[in-house]
Amino acid sequence: MTKLIGQRAVASLLSLLVLMVLVFFLSRLTGDPAVLFLPIDATEEMKEQFRVLHGLDRPLLEQFNQYVLDLLQFDFGDSLRKARPALDLVLEAYAWTLPLALLTMTFVITAAIILGSLAAFKVGGFFDRLVSIVSLVGASAPDFWIAIVAIMVFSLSLGWLPTSGVGSVAHWILPMAVLFIRPFGLIVQVVRSSMLSAQSSAYVKTARAKGVKNLRLIFIHTLRNGMLPVITVIGDQAAAMLNGAVIVETIFGFPGVGKLMIDSILQRDFNVVLAAILVTAVAIFLMNILIDIAYGLLDPRIRQ
Structure with a gap:
């Protein structure tokens, strides 16, 4: 390991x-x-x-x-635009991006595991077909298109939610909803496939023959042994969410690292661009190492 x-x-x-x-x-x-x-x-x-x-x-x-x-020497230089250390600007932006990404991924993982597991338990049923259709549509729709449609419907037409800013909880709903859809669609499909594969294994059949109740059979016996591919796609989507935040934050005027990066590119603020990309890359690399550790905890063969 x-x-x-x-x-x-x-x-x-x-x-x-x-x-x-x-x-x-x-x-x-x-x-x-x-x-x-x-x-x-x-x-x-x-x-x-x-x-x-x-x-x-x-x-x-x-x-x-x-x-x-x-x-x-951990000196990323100063911003040409704001005459401040570039790293300080990036860390301030991440103070907005990280809560947005963490909250969204928490909802994504919870919903995807629950719905994907339940859909796999009754293959071909109404709930399974509904979850499959919703997940396929979500996985296929581009973030920028969803964001624009969401603003047109919920902000301009209905007037329920603000179009931009971070002044209240309402300002977070649309960015989180847009970031939620695509990773949810992908993860729920992987959860469903992994659960279907795990259900055909001998230990699940034995547990079912012993009369283990359905919820315990799904979330204890089957899910734990089908989590390896799920962890892989969760890590990939968590990294993709940081990249997707570039588009979503720019559209919704959310003051995160994505918007900072786009603004800095347009204004040729080289030091801020480099600092934002390098910090994001380090975060993704650390995330991949955490995924490897999780692999080892779930599969003893990897620890050997």
Whole structure:
């Protein structure tokens, strides 16, 4: 188990290094920040002073070397737009994104496991068909389309919910609902398939023959042994939710890391873009390691 986690950690570190190199150099291809930040009538001398002030006048390799040296000291540089440490801005944005993602995933996992398990218990029944149809539609619908339709229906037409902001509980309902639909659709299908496979095993048939009650048979005997593929897709969808938050937060004006990232890309605020992507990548890598640990807890063969 320790060897597996060590291998994953090394692979994650290498992926992080590759990502850092790609994002750093690709972000420099978006244009000259001096043109964006300075007034339209700024002289070439003013633009050059801006580049010198922020180290943008030096060769790209020299800029990259300096950036890596700063990163080793946990210095992500300052925001060109707000003149504040880029890491502080990213962490402030994550203070909004993490509660949104954690609350949504909690509802997703709970609903998907319960409904997927119950649907698998009576295959072909009305409830099974209903859950299958809803999950397929949810898994297929793109987030941005759902978000736009939700605003048109529940905000503009019915006037029930606000279109943007974070001032009250009502402001969280639409972003959470939009983020809920796609991972719920995918996870509930995997839960249903895993439960169907587990039900055909000998230990479940033996438990049923001994007269074990249905709920105990589903959630104790069957579910625990069908959780490995479910954990995999939960981890994938949790990571995808952080990526999906980029679209949802931008549409709903939610002040999370997704909106911060889009705003920073449009404004060529390089340091904030890099900080947001690297912090998000680290969070995803840590999540994958936690999934490996959960694997080991559920399956003793992995711990060997």
